[in-house]
Amino acid sequence: MFYREAGQFKSSYAADQAVFPIRQDKIGVILIFLFALLVVPFIATNYWLNSILVPFLVFSIAAIGLNILTGYCGQVSLGTGGFMACGAFFTFKLTTWMPEVNILLIFLMAGFGTALVGIAFGLPSLRIKGFYLAIATLAAQFFLIWMFTQNPWWTNYSAAGVITAPPRALFGDFYITGTRATPLNKYLFLLCFVTVLALIAKNLVRSALGRAWMAIRDMDIAAEIIGIRPMVAKLSAFAVSSFFIGVAGALWAFMYTASVEALAFEVTRSFQVLFMIIIGGLGSILGSFLGAAFIVLLPIALNNAPALLGIRMASDMISHLEFMIFGALIVFFLIVEPHGLARLWQIAKEKLRRWPFPY
Amino acid sequence: MPARLLLSWILGVPLVIVGLGLAFQGIEAVHTRFFFTWGYYLEVLIAGTLQGVMYSLVALGFVLIFKASSIFNFAQGSMVLFAALTMVGLIEWGLHWTIAFLGTAAVMVALAISIERVVLRPLVNQPHIILFMATIGIFYFLDGFGQTIWGSDVKQLDIGIPRSPTFILEEVFEGGILINQFDLVAALVGGAVVVILAIFFQKTRIGRALRAVADDHQAALSVGIPLKTIWAIVWSVAGIVALVAGIMWGGKMGVQFTLALIALKALPVLILGGLTSIPGAIVGGLIIGAGEQVAEVFLSTFIGSAIQDWFAYVLAMLFLFVRPQGLFGEKIIERV
Numbered sequence: 001m002f003y004r005e006a007g008q009f010k011s012s013y014a015a016d017q018a019v020f021p022i023r024q025d026k027i028g029v030i031l032i033f034l035f036a037l038l039v040v041p042f043i044a045t046n047y048w049l050n051s052i053l054v055p056f057l058v059f060s061i062a063a064i065g066l067n068i069l070t071g072y073c074g075q076v077s078l079g080t081g082g083f084m085a086c087g088a089f090f091t092f093k094l095t096t097w098m099p100e101v102n103i104l105l106i107f108l109m110a111g112f113g114t115a116l117v118g119i120a121f122g123l124p125s126l127r128i129k130g131f132y133l134a135i136a137t138l139a140a141q142f143f144l145i146w147m148f149t150q151n152p153w154w155t156n157y158s159a160a161g162v163i164t165a166p167p168r169a170l171f172g173d174f175y176i177t178g179t180r181a182t183p184l185n186k187y188l189f190l191l192c193f194v195t196v197l198a199l200i201a202k203n204l205v206r207s208a209l210g211r212a213w214m215a216i217r218d219m220d221i222a223a224e225i226i227g228i229r230p231m232v233a234k235l236s237a238f239a240v241s242s243f244f245i246g247v248a249g250a251l252w253a254f255m256y257t258a259s260v261e262a263l264a265f266e267v268t269r270s271f272q273v274l275f276m277i278i279i280g281g282l283g284s285i286l287g288s289f290l291g292a293a294f295i296v297l298l299p300i301a302l303n304n305a306p307a308l309l310g311i312r313m314a315s316d317m318i319s320h321l322e323f324m325i326f327g328a329l330i331v332f333f334l335i336v337e338p339h340g341l342a343r344l345w346q347i348a349k350e351k352l353r354r355w356p357f358p359y
Numbered sequence: 360m361p362a363r364l365l366l367s368w369i370l371g372v373p374l375v376i377v378g379l380g381l382a383f384q385g386i387e388a389v390h391t392r393f394f395f396t397w398g399y400y401l402e403v404l405i406a407g408t409l410q411g412v413m414y415s416l417v418a419l420g421f422v423l424i425f426k427a428s429s430i431f432n433f434a435q436g437s438m439v440l441f442a443a444l445t446m447v448g449l450i451e452w453g454l455h456w457t458i459a460f461l462g463t464a465a466v467m468v469a470l471a472i473s474i475e476r477v478v479l480r481p482l483v484n485q486p487h488i489i490l491f492m493a494t495i496g497i498f499y500f501l502d503g504f505g506q507t508i509w510g511s512d513v514k515q516l517d518i519g520i521p522r523s524p525t526f527i528l529e530e531v532f533e534g535g536i537l538i539n540q541f542d543l544v545a546a547l548v549g550g551a552v553v554v555i556l557a558i559f560f561q562k563t564r565i566g567r568a569l570r571a572v573a574d575d576h577q578a579a580l581s582v583g584i585p586l587k588t589i590w591a592i593v594w595s596v597a598g599i600v601a602l603v604a605g606i607m608w609g610g611k612m613g614v615q616f617t618l619a620l621i622a623l624k625a626l627p628v629l630i631l632g633g634l635t636s637i638p639g640a641i642v643g644g645l646i647i648g649a650g651e652q653v654a655e656v657f658l659s660t661f662i663g664s665a666i667q668d669w670f671a672y673v674l675a676m677l678f679l680f681v682r683p684q685g686l687f688g689e690k691i692i693e694r695v
Contacts, residue, residue: 124679135629136630138626139675146665221693328496
């Protein structure tokens with residue numbers, strides 16, 4: 001790295017296991033946060049805020065959620081889209097039922113609701129594992145989407161079957177949803193919210209609970225024998241993961257698209273989030289962010305590439321080529337670095353630390 | 360299969376069918392909006408079973424690959440789509456469908472070999488989830504590739520299978536039972552594919568090698584079975600099964616993008632039957648097909664329409680609570 005951590009000796013276990021054991025890392029992350037908070041709002045255009053930064057932040061939460069379940073606890077889930085839909089529709093019902101309650105509380109309540117749903121659909125994980133479980137979670141995906149499309153109650157009997165975000169302010173005039181919310185407001189709110197959630201997640205995975213998850217992931221029978229209760233560990237992973245995913249779904253519907261139908265949370269959404277954590281890195285909070293950034297930016301880059309290169313193509317041709325390149329890139333990444341971008345970052349750091357020496 | 364198990368199936372299946380029928384009859388007696396006659400019930404059941412054979416065809420491809428290489432090949436659905444698109448494309452060039460079939464089979468073999476070379480070989484020894492993700496990558500790639508080459512319009516694939524409905528058992532039930540001839544032919548073809556595969560697996564040298572690889576990779580390697588060749592063969596066979604499935608599904612619903620998504624319907628079939636069992640894929644397909652059709656027709660009065668979307672999954676999931684390895688799957692034994 002361009003800095004060395006020589007001379008930073010730890011004198012307690014607590015210091016050794018801090019979130020950022022190296023002082024420069026801590027300062028660096030704080031600087032990035034301050035940059036995002038104070039500088040980005042002045043240099044970013046509305047397009048950047050609306051189409052890149054907001055979806056990136058929202059998907060980061062979803063990716064952290066799935067990473068807790070799949071990356072830390074080892075339970076492959078393909079039901080992410082369904083749980084995101086839960087968050088979105090719970091938020092809609094709650095905020096139209098109690099308009100006076102602060103939207104932040106509503107988001108959290110929707111998250112807790114989704115956590116309950118997650119526990120219910122996590123029950124099969126006690127009996128089955130691996131691919132069998134992955135397919136069983138598809139039951140959650142299809143059942144939940146069906147429930148939201150079939151019952152007009154969830155959309156307050158709107159004719160189009162669409163939920164539209166009503167205007168809600170975080171405080172005073174600071175609107176974050178609805179037509180009066182500016183992209184900047186949304187961005188600032190999301191930035192702080194995501195930072196807090198990421199810190200919570202990072203601390204959770206360092207806790208006793210997080211270590212139980214990882215023990216279950218590495219070998220569940222061995223974990224059971226050393227006294228970790230699989231039921232508690234697995235179901236808590238499902239609950240926490242669903243909470244994050246539910247909140248992400250609510251934010252996606254309310255702050256990114258502003259009006260959404262249940263079909264927006266189809267199974268492709270589940271795959272999208274799964275790609276994020278695989279490409280970003282399983283079992284890494286940083287990886288969730290990197291993966292989310294990659295998957296959000298890739299389609300935009302692919303869409304704009306022909307225009308930049310001066311090639312004119314029919315739009316359906318572009319979308320097919322986009323599919324092809326997307327698939328090929330996934331395979332390429334998996335072959336080059338199966339442990340994801342987070343691992344690449346780690347390798348780069350180690351190389352830089354020794355630089356200019358090879359060993 | 361042990362005789363006792365076989366007997367329980369022979370007795371159990373009619374019992375369940377008759378029991379369900381009696382239950383529906385009971386519901387009809389107390390519920391006014393509920394429609395039930397035995398003829399109609401049988402018609403739905405048969406239509407569902409025939410549909411189930413089509414699911415089995417797709418599921419077979421999954422099982423073949425999973426047995427030989429423990430790779431959960433999510434791309435099977437897009438292989439079905441790709442095969443159907445190629446077949447239609449070749450027929451549109453003016454080729455007779457038999458020649459187009461052979462040409463497409465050759466394309467599928469080439470595809471299988473290139474997947475083995477480009478994707479699987481560099482990923483040997485990676486965790487299963489990584490290989491699974493790689494097949495999702497292949498899924499996207501093939502989807503885009505097929506539609507880039509052959510276009511994305513809905514195409515007709517007609518190789519002369521009769522599709523007029525016929526009535527059977529007219530003297531037993533009033534109005535007879537309606538059966539779609541196309542479904543019947545598809546079921547026969549599906550059955551033929553299974554028989555051919557069974558003979559291939561049991562009687563040929565390659566088939567024995569395949570089974571050896573499925574049992575134990577390392578042991579198979581150590582007695583001199585070329586693992587990579589076997590993988591290429593398995594993927595080719597899966598590709599040709601996909602082609603057959605593609606012709607049948609394409610003939611039924613037209614060749615279009617949604618064809619790739621029927622793979623999702625094959626997944627509950629797989630876990631119901633067990634990921635490693637060919638008979639499991641067949642029986643699972645029949646159960647799922649018949650079950651979801653019956654549920655759609657008779658239960659939608661109570662819980663709303665379009666339950667086909669999820670019924671198969673919930674059925675399979677509930678089933679897994681009882682038998683985590685599926686109907687015919689190998690018993691999962693775990694050691695620390």
